Amino acid sequence: xxxxxxxxxxxxxxxxxxxxxxxxxxxxxxxxxxxxxxxxxxxxxxxxxxxxxxxxxxxxxxxxxxxxxxxxxxxxxxxxxxxxxxxxx
Numbered sequence: 001x002x003x004x005x006x007x008x009x010x011x012x013x014x015x016x017x018x019x020x021x022x023x024x025x026x027x028x029x030x031x032x033x034x035x036x037x038x039x040x041x042x043x044x045x046x047x048x049x050x051x052x053x054x055x056x057x058x059x060x061x062x063x064x065x066x067x068x069x070x071x072x073x074x075x076x077x078x079x080x081x082x083x084x085x086x087x088x089x
Contacts, residue, residue, distance in 0.1 A: 015068065022071025027063035029070070034059020 035055040042051015 018068045018071035018075055020071065021074050022067040022069065023064075025070045025074075026065075026067030027060065030061070030063020030066055031056060031059035033062050 034057070038051040038053075038055020038058055039048070040051070041054065042048040045051070
């Protein structure tokens with residue numbers, strides 16, 4: 001089925017599965033990045049409270065945006081290779 005085109009429903013299901021699979025990792029990475037940037041911005045603006053408040057919100061947005069990419073990688077990693085080792089020729 002190498003040349004078969006996916007229908008819109010199949011493509012939507014794959015995208016939804018990737019998003020759901022990557023959401024926990026995306027949120028975790030996003031919060032870490034967001035808190036770091038929030039603290040950096042807070043220090044630059046001499047208002048650390050603003051940086052601490054904006055860090056998790058920024059991180060949540062980054063995490064949701066990254067979730068499909070992490071999920072697609074996890075799904076690809078879990079896909080069976082057909083019983084062959086990758087070092088086999």
